[in-house]
Amino acid sequence: MARIRLESAGKRYPNGFAALESLSLDIRDKEFVVLLGPSGCGKSTTLNLVAGLEELTSGSLYFDDATMNAVPAHRRDVAMVFQSYALYPHKSVYENIAFGLRMRGHPAGEIEKRVRDAARRLEIEPLLERRPHQLSGGQRQRVALGRALVRQPAVFLMDEPLSNLDAALRIAMRAEIKQLHHTMQTTFVYVTHDQAEALTLADRIVVMRDGVIQQIGSPEAIYDRPRNTFVASFLGNPPINYLEGFLREKENQICFARGALSLILPRQYSERLRGQAGRPVKLGLRAEEVDEHSVPRAGETLHGRVSSVLPVGSDQYLGFEVEGSLLFFRVGRDLRHKEGEHVALSVNVNRAQIFDASTGESLLWDGSA
Ligand SMILES: Nc1ncnc2c1ncn2[C@@H]1O[C@H](COP(=O)(O)OP(=O)(O)OP(=O)(O)O)[C@@H](O)[C@H]1O
Ligand SMILES: [Mg+2]
Secondary structure, three states, X not given: OOOEEEEEEEEEOOOOOEEEEEEEEEEOOOOEEEEEOOOOOOHHHHHHHHHOOOOOOEEEEEEOOEEOOOOOHHHOOEEEEOOOOOOOOOOOHHHHHHHHHHHOOOOHHHHHHHHHHHHHHOOOHHHOOOOHHHOOHHHHHHHHHHHHHOOOOOEEEEEOOOOOOOHHHHHHHHHHHHHHHHHHOOEEEEEEOOHHHXXXXXXXXXXXXXXXXXXXXXXXXXXXXXXXXXXXXXOOOOOOEEEEEEEEEEOOEEEEEXXXXXXXXXXXXHHHHOOOOOOEEEEEEOOOOEOOOOOOOOOOXXXXXXXXXXXXXXXXXXXXXXXXXXXXXXXXXXXOOOOOOEEEEEEOHHHOEEEEOOOOEEOOOOOOO
């Protein structure tokens, strides 16, 4: 059992820098939570506080109902996989993985079984007799994972554990970690700056910026209902497009307007957007929200000029100039548009986002996760 709660947690480093001011987070027992955000936003700091490698300078940390602030790391029943894997250079892979269990006095037969089992899962069985310097970066990283795995702790903490793997292995290991979570029924807190990794693995994603949580929610909620432009821009590839303009109301319909462009916003947005005609807003359109197969209809169409066509194997990216702005859309590879061509693109307005033009806060966000 391990529910993890941070209450108004603060971390000020000895040099005076406050990495976290007041962070509150409630992680459920057996949940897979991913901390996501750009470099320096405080992901590792948060994880280190939970692990006990750093002390809170204000606020509280609880595991279930027990205060953890003063409990040393080795008494917390957590296993951590670090961004840098920190293996013992003079021990074999086998001994690196077995070390934590030996320290805790597990019987030899039990250790052997757990080490072999972890090695099989991580596909490093043939490497068990090697030393760390005889391994590639990706292999070392898997040894570090194995070391945490055999501990069977109440909480797994992982700090960018896949960052040294090549693309194919990273996908395979993502699947393996997801499977591990499923079979181990343990709380996982996982740090990454890779949005795809977060979307794949998480029950809930915590998006952070400058030590402050921006949004907590399921991958679907974070992707489809971002709270602000920071969250919207951090997920999605290529990134979400923005168009600045105004809200308009005509005949009971609410529209986004910019120059000659007018898009009719979906009916379900009315409640939140009514009575705000003239308000400057940013329209957010994800790269995949053009529908090349539907017939362009009034109020759902962008008229513009194709400025670039970038094939990327299975798809192509279209650079598209609309009302003085350059947008990028991802379309099927069969679409035959040429650079310089003027075309009409049908957009999926049902998924459009509307943000306040100056604060970047979503006008659609209802506080739900
Ligand atoms: N020991 C320290 N002393 C002073 N400042 C620190 C210390 N450790 C981290 N910081 C600062 O705290 C902030 C958060 O650092 P942290 O390592 O938590 O970021 P991160 O989100 O894990 O970034 P990355 O993705 O680069 O690993 C950064 O601005 C960093 O420079
Ligand atoms: Mg980090």
